[in-house]
Amino acid sequence: MTSLILRTVARVSLHLTLLFSVFLLVSGHNAPGGGFIAGLVAAAALVLQALAFGVEHARRMVPVDETALAALGLLLAAGTGVAALVLGQPFLTSGLLHLDLPFWPEVKISSAFFFDLGVYLVVVGMVLQVIFGLREA
Amino acid sequence: MSGLVVYALAALGVSAGLALARLLLGPTAQDRVMASDVLVTHVVAALAMLAILFRDAVFIDGVLVVTLVGFVGTVAYAQLVQRG
Numbered sequence: 001m002t003s004l005i006l007r008t009v010a011r012v013s014l015h016l017t018l019l020f021s022v023f024l025l026v027s028g029h030n031a032p033g034g035g036f037i038a039g040l041v042a043a044a045a046l047v048l049q050a051l052a053f054g055v056e057h058a059r060r061m062v063p064v065d066e067t068a069l070a071a072l073g074l075l076l077a078a079g080t081g082v083a084a085l086v087l088g089q090p091f092l093t094s095g096l097l098h099l100d101l102p103f104w105p106e107v108k109i110s111s112a113f114f115f116d117l118g119v120y121l122v123v124v125g126m127v128l129q130v131i132f133g134l135r136e137a
Numbered sequence: 138m139s140g141l142v143v144y145a146l147a148a149l150g151v152s153a154g155l156a157l158a159r160l161l162l163g164p165t166a167q168d169r170v171m172a173s174d175v176l177v178t179h180v181v182a183a184l185a186m187l188a189i190l191f192r193d194a195v196f197i198d199g200v201l202v203v204t205l206v207g208f209v210g211t212v213a214y215a216q217l218v219q220r221g
Contacts, residue, residue, distance in 0.1 A: 002216075006212060017205050027198075044205060045205070047209055
């Protein structure tokens, strides 16, 4: 049904696109990017697989159910906010953790990153659910 | 240097206008799909020009996003047209 050119391009571009989505997710703290855009790019990579190889093949690439993925992301994003409440701060207060690892530059982990990761998972799960559902309809 | 980039952006604007006319007028669905793909290419070119004009590498991220996502959109349109 699909052409050889499309299948070859889809196979090559999958890893590049997913890597770029991780870059967008991580760089989103100080530059354009962030969880939403990164999630859309990752979903676009998987949608291209669905277009080239069929929805069943793309579903096998994501070992988790899309609804569970979105729910996990929502839990993570909400958990970041609740964690601040537990520590006696206002909801969604962000914290910054400095790690000094040996033989490694200083690592800064902000709690906003985990919120962004939750948004990423929600967007990937939702978009895949919608597109796969439309393709199968 | 930046004057040249402004001229290039103006030429892109004219060209994008022509592609938009094809998108609106296009007698067949294939014409419209091609026109929308051409418009996506124009956005990529315009973002590259803006990256040169403002000396800001952030626009290159935008170029990558539009290239990847626009490609998926064109493939989806093409399959839709193929099915009839």
